[in-house]
Amino acid sequence: MRFLLIALLTLFFMPPVQAAEFDIYQSGFKPLHLAWMVAAPTDESDAKQLIHDVVRHDLNSSRSFSTLDPLSFLDNIEGTLKHVEYADWRIIGADILAVCQLKRSGKRLQAQVQVYDPFRSKLLSRFQLTAAPKSERTLAHAIANRIYQTATGIPGYFNSHILYVRKHGDLADLIYMDQDGANKQTVGRNFTLLLSPDWSPNNQRVALNTYVGDRPRLEIFDLATGRRRTFGAFKGLNSTPEWSPDGHFIAAALSYTGNTEIHLYNTRTKKWRQLTHNPAIDTTPTWSPDGKWIAFTSDRNGTPQIYRIRISDGEVQRVTHSGSYNTSPSWSPRGDRIALIARKSWEYALATVRADGGDLRYLVTTGHIESPSWSPNGQMLLFSREVKGVRRVYRIPSWGGRMEAITGPGKDASDPAWSH
Amino acid sequence: MNYKKYSMAGMAAILCTGLLFAGCAKKEVAMTSSNGSQQQMSTSGNGTSASTSGVNSSGGVNGEAASSHSVYFAFDSSALDTAAQSILNANAAWLKANPGKRIAIEGNCDERGSREYNLALGQRRADSVRTYLVKQGVDANRIDTVSFGEERPVCKGTGEACWAQNRRADIVTR
Numbered sequence: 001m002r003f004l005l006i007a008l009l010t011l012f013f014m015p016p017v018q019a020a021e022f023d024i025y026q027s028g029f030k031p032l033h034l035a036w037m038v039a040a041p042t043d044e045s046d047a048k049q050l051i052h053d054v055v056r057h058d059l060n061s062s063r064s065f066s067t068l069d070p071l072s073f074l075d076n077i078e079g080t081l082k083h084v085e086y087a088d089w090r091i092i093g094a095d096i097l098a099v100c101q102l103k104r105s106g107k108r109l110q111a112q113v114q115v116y117d118p119f120r121s122k123l124l125s126r127f128q129l130t131a132a133p134k135s136e137r138t139l140a141h142a143i144a145n146r147i148y149q150t151a152t153g154i155p156g157y158f159n160s161h162i163l164y165v166r167k168h169g170d171l172a173d174l175i176y177m178d179q180d181g182a183n184k185q186t187v188g189r190n191f192t193l194l195l196s197p198d199w200s201p202n203n204q205r206v207a208l209n210t211y212v213g214d215r216p217r218l219e220i221f222d223l224a225t226g227r228r229r230t231f232g233a234f235k236g237l238n239s240t241p242e243w244s245p246d247g248h249f250i251a252a253a254l255s256y257t258g259n260t261e262i263h264l265y266n267t268r269t270k271k272w273r274q275l276t277h278n279p280a281i282d283t284t285p286t287w288s289p290d291g292k293w294i295a296f297t298s299d300r301n302g303t304p305q306i307y308r309i310r311i312s313d314g315e316v317q318r319v320t321h322s323g324s325y326n327t328s329p330s331w332s333p334r335g336d337r338i339a340l341i342a343r344k345s346w347e348y349a350l351a352t353v354r355a356d357g358g359d360l361r362y363l364v365t366t367g368h369i370e371s372p373s374w375s376p377n378g379q380m381l382l383f384s385r386e387v388k389g390v391r392r393v394y395r396i397p398s399w400g401g402r403m404e405a406i407t408g409p410g411k412d413a414s415d416p417a418w419s420h
Numbered sequence: 421m422n423y424k425k426y427s428m429a430g431m432a433a434i435l436c437t438g439l440l441f442a443g444c445a446k447k448e449v450a451m452t453s454s455n456g457s458q459q460q461m462s463t464s465g466n467g468t469s470a471s472t473s474g475v476n477s478s479g480g481v482n483g484e485a486a487s488s489h490s491v492y493f494a495f496d497s498s499a500l501d502t503a504a505q506s507i508l509n510a511n512a513a514w515l516k517a518n519p520g521k522r523i524a525i526e527g528n529c530d531e532r533g534s535r536e537y538n539l540a541l542g543q544r545r546a547d548s549v550r551t552y553l554v555k556q557g558v559d560a561n562r563i564d565t566v567s568f569g570e571e572r573p574v575c576k577g578t579g580e581a582c583w584a585q586n587r588r589a590d591i592v593t594r
Binding site: 258 | 432531540
């Protein structure tokens, strides 16, 4: 028995296998300690619990916050609503104090929120939000957004959504869910291969790559109606669509010229034009948020690397210089960095690099990592990771740290796409 | 007349991977190219029994099918080695003898690397085969190409023996 215990303990405490190939980026980032309290009339205890839990989960999962255990609080919410004793919050190390009062007006739940900085003895913001009937999760996400923005200066992303692909046998479904995994639903069923879904800037449509009759095509999928429209079905490859930030174009990789090149589809005139001209593979376009550049993968110097092309004059610059296999660029919505997948011998890593090619950071390794996708505020990254034949979608802060699976181990999940 | 699809081809490839591959492929080609079509018809028949190549070749109405319809590639490469060229020569001969037939070349990759980049790599493999066949005199308009990237592996495991089978282009009639 003792041996078994020791064996078990050894298993648990074995350090994770060290990545031989990649130096994982170590950030000095520390989350803000948050004290979070909700008050509500006694007959609203369910709503109170829901708002409390959803906001706490949102802010903790962002890794920008770490909520403090309410057992450590020296003051209760009733007292705090009347008077904030800043010293009591400083003692327990609360960087941010957020208090919320709920009340019902008709069918609508109303939240009155104050956010304080105990170390500066200061009210940072006060706001009131009202939920549409039966949208209490949405209200909670909106509260989390405001607390997040007040404390960090960066907009929150908690009302955003995630699409991913689930393969079953030879077919694939398109799955939709809230960013916290709630409200999960299958919005497209039984595609024959489904790759590279990408949200339109207004989040109403999805560009995707599927196969019909064993031929690849590009389609726009309307999320509200389920309607599908083909916009690219050339000879050869039709792949990797990505909307421009203004929604005017969709960039994609086509091979009808005899070689895979980036092309631009004008969503208004419905005409295509060729953007890259190089005998190498050029694929996986991703737009800079100002719409002036496209980063892409090319093997024009022998191995796949990330390049970027200026759309106005076709000027091409190489972005990645380290490692022999860098693919799948995804340009951050903040514009400063590009996420990518690096492969060195047997290992993969999710990495980010400055848009000018500097400061390459490997964030996570082990497993077959693919398809990085940024949160709309550029603070988090989704990716898929396959370990022992099981693919799941994971999330990690853009500054690195611990990855967290957001899909279960039982069902396949790949090609995550975060809404705008 | 479909010599489509490959459970048998996969098994053949298992036998033929690595060092064995080149010799194995050459042997088949010698068999097809040195002899007339009728000979080949009678030996590998209508495909009910596996030939040495293992390809379930369905024989044909006019002339024989080449005994292998798959060529294999090195990692991140679309270059055709001599074994691949021999197989394609046999296929080109069959195509020229059967001018009514149309084919598709399906490019595939192993699971390593990015799925999206592999789509383009599979296409380049298919295009490379197409270009070769056209150089051998096959009408380009009879040849369609498609890439499945790493989405349709013949061998679902990992390791080089498996990956070698998945880095391939298949010639199928459509």
